[in-house]
Amino acid sequence: MYCYECGEKLALVLHNQEGLVPFCKNCNEYRFPQFATAVTIAATNRAKDKILLARHKGQQDFILFAGYVKKGETAEKTVTREFKEETKLNVVKYKYMSSRYNAVKNLLLLNFLIIAENGDVQPDYNEIEEVRWFTFDEALEIIRKDSDAEAFLKAAVAELKKGQ
Numbered sequence: 070m071y072c073y074e075c076g077e078k079l080a081l082v083l084h085n086q087e088g089l090v091p092f093c094k095n096c097n098e099y100r101f102p103q104f105a106t107a108v109t110i111a112a113t114n115r116a117k118d119k120i121l122l123a124r125h126k127g128q129q130d131f132i133l134f135a136g137y138v139k140k141g142e143t144a145e146k147t148v149t150r151e152f153k154e155e156t157k158l159n160v161v162k163y164k165y166m167s168s169r170y171n172a173v174k175n176l177l178l179l180n181f182l183i184i185a186e187n188g189d190v191q192p193d194y195n196e197i198e199e200v201r202w203f204t205f206d207e208a209l210e211i212i213r214k215d216s217d218a219e220a221f222l223k224a225a226v227a228e229l230k231k232g233q
């Protein structure tokens with residue numbers, strides 16, 4: 070770990086409230102870890118019996134909708150903005166579910182379960198090749214295995230089945 074201001078090697082120093090925190094002795098500042106934040110979206114219909122998944126260009130797998138949180142934006146805003154951009158549908162209702170940290174991408178993923186408005190999906194063909202509604206079982210079968218998306222989808226389906 071190196072200081073993102075001066076490049077000095079960071080040492081872990083005891084912070085009186087936060088425990089051991091990376092510290093730059095050159096800047097005399099604590100350097101809390103930095104990472105990107107993204108939302109992932111498990112989308113259901115108003116009847117809450119289907120899941121909408123997307124297949125991106127050049128990809129074989131269907132995945133959840135996702136997007137980076139822009140600087141200054143709330144995660145809730147990212148959810149409604151990204152879903153609208155990628156499907157042209159509005160989000161009727163959303164619920165925060167859980168988060169996972171992806172070390173490869175240095176990315177904190179916040180998962181939301183949303184209800185999409187009724188209507189025709191018009192995918193953003195710049196990014197997405199295909200968007201399709203699946204039954205819960207089909208979605209669980211087709212989602213990329215051992216992925217963050219699979220873990221989020223399992224939790225979303227469990228939540229939706231509770232309400233049936």
Ligand SMILES: [Zn+2]
Nearest residue numbers: 072075093096
């Ligand atoms: Zn420094």
